[in-house]
Amino acid sequence: MAKKLELSDLKLTGISVLDSEFSRNIAVDFQHWQQENDNYEFSIVPTLANAKNDANSARVTLEAQLFSKDFKERDKPFYMRVKTAFYFQDTADYQDGSTVLDKYAANMISMAFPYVRAYIQTVTSLSGISSVTVPGINVFKLMEDMSKESDL
Structure with a gap:
C-alpha cells in the first residue's frame, strides 16, 4: 500500500x-589544464536567517568559490566567487516558537544550490573557456559541518 506523502507549502519567492x-588567467590554457586536472577547488558556504517578526519567511545566502584569489600565482585557470540570496516563505502555522528554517533549512539549501550551479556554468561558458559544472553537494553533511563550526 502506497504511503501518502505530506506536501510542503514552502515556496522560493525570490533570488x-x-x-x-570572475577573473581569468590567460597564461593557463584551460582546455589543457582541464585534461590534466579534475579538482576545481570548489567551496560553498551557506548562511541562514529568519525574517524579523515572521516565522514563515527566511533567507538563505550561498557564497560559492572556485579556486582562490591567488589563482595566478598557483597557475590555476581562473578565480570565481558568487554570493546569492534566496528568499523563502511557508504557509504553516508556527505558533510553537519554531520557524520555517527549523523545519526546512536543508530543503532550502537543496532548492537554492542548482541556481548557483547554473550561474557558475553560465558565467564560465560565457568567459571564453569551457562550461564548468560543479559537483553536487551533500546538504546534510554541509549542515553537520556548519553545526560543528557554530559549537566552537
Whole structure:
C-alpha cells in the first residue's frame, strides 16, 4: 500500500545575485589544464536567517568559490566567487516558537544550490573557456559541518 506523502507549502519567492567576481588567467590554457586536472577547488558556504517578526519567511545566502584569489600565482585557470540570496516563505502555522528554517533549512539549501550551479556554468561558458559544472553537494553533511563550526 502506497504511503501518502505530506506536501510542503514552502515556496522560493525570490533570488538575488548580491556579488559576483570572475577573473581569468590567460597564461593557463584551460582546455589543457582541464585534461590534466579534475579538482576545481570548489567551496560553498551557506548562511541562514529568519525574517524579523515572521516565522514563515527566511533567507538563505550561498557564497560559492572556485579556486582562490591567488589563482595566478598557483597557475590555476581562473578565480570565481558568487554570493546569492534566496528568499523563502511557508504557509504553516508556527505558533510553537519554531520557524520555517527549523523545519526546512536543508530543503532550502537543496532548492537554492542548482541556481548557483547554473550561474557558475553560465558565467564560465560565457568567459571564453569551457562550461564548468560543479559537483553536487551533500546538504546534510554541509549542515553537520556548519553545526560543528557554530559549537566552537
